[in-house]
Amino acid sequence: DAGVTQSPTHLIKTRGQHVTLRCSPISGHKSVSWYQQVLGQGPQFIFQYYEKEERGRGNFPDRFSARQFPNYSSELNVNALLLGDSALYLCASSGSMPLTTNEKLFFGSGTQLSVL
């Protein structure tokens, strides 16, 4: 079975532009979460979607938005890019909410976004 897949793997944008990152969860998983990892730091929670509804939002500005589609894939959108948005964006999926005993959160390989 395929793991969590994210696209693209790398992206270069300039300040003020808009970007869309995509995530496909593991087959059967209904929860998708997004994290931002700035170099040298731990990941920070951005959003969680479960059954196509937003279930949580981290401390990020309104320039960040996301959605989940009927097939449970997800998009993260960032408008008016700033230099500080340069980071690795990670997607994680799981089957249930809350996480059950012995269930795992699986991460994708991430999208490296560079804002120039």
Add this chain to the structure above:
Amino acid sequence: AQTVTQSQPEMSVQEAETVTLSCTYDTSESNYYLFWYKQPPSRQMILVIRQEAYKQQNATENRFSVNFQKAAKSFSLKISDSQLGDTAMYFCAFLGLQGAQKLVFGQGTRLTINP
């Protein structure tokens, strides 16, 4: 709000030695999960081990084990017989079971295994 603190930014040991990474956390919740994730240079986040707060027994996975002290809010990772492939960033993470499924990560410990 929950916080996770890893007080060791970097550690270095010789191959085959045992190393312990520290992690403390703060929460008012009584039931939660704790994780250690490994992030090699590829930056893929790999689950090393997990612990449910309601379980008194410490989790073990082959060469990896934890020392979970719930009252002290401490969750350390012990790596036995360390291998060169263990070289990576290690993140401690907390997952509460109330509200959003939100992992709270520490700042990480860069572990280097020397030959």
